[in-house]
Amino acid sequence: MGVTIYGPEVREPILSRLASGESLRAICRSDGMPTETLVRQWVMDDEAFASQYARARSMGIDALAERGMEVAADKTRDPNDRRVELDAIKWFASKMKPDKYGDRQILAGDKDAPLGIEFVVSTVKRD
Numbered sequence: 548m549g550v551t552i553y554g555p556e557v558r559e560p561i562l563s564r565l566a567s568g569e570s571l572r573a574i575c576r577s578d579g580m581p582t583e584t585l586v587r588q589w590v591m592d593d594e595a596f597a598s599q600y601a602r603a604r605s606m607g608i609d610a611l612a613e614r615g616m617e618v619a620a621d622k623t624r625d626p627n628d629r630r631v632e633l634d635a636i637k638w639f640a641s642k643m644k645p646d647k648y649g650d651r652q653i654l655a656g657d658k659d660a661p662l663g664i665e666f667v668v669s670t671v672k673r674d
Contacts, residue, residue: 553589
């Protein structure tokens with residue numbers, strides 16, 4: 548049976564492991580850990596834990612991105628295996644933190660063709 552106790556002895560390892568880049572799913576499969584559903588319920592019920600959880604998740608995404616650099620540099624592994632893992636890491640990080648790891652998209656003009664906004668007001672006569 549899983550853990551149901553909601554105390555620092557359970558919360559702190561979860562937050563620490565999340566911050567190191569481990570998934571909640573993997574954490575909750577470990578012996579002595581609560582179910583994913585229970586942890587998500589704690590996040591919904593406790594604002595302080597929700598804030599800590601969000602911060603740990605954010606740090607975990609950064610840790611995962613750093614892991615991507617290690618994967619890319621590991622010449623002992625098959626190149627295709629490295630590419631697949633790195634692509635998965637890049638995709639996940641870009642979706643979870645698009646402002647930091649997503650493709651930069653800027654809507655802008657240039658000096659010869661600046662962007663502008665044009666408003667057209669028309670009146671329609673109705674019978």
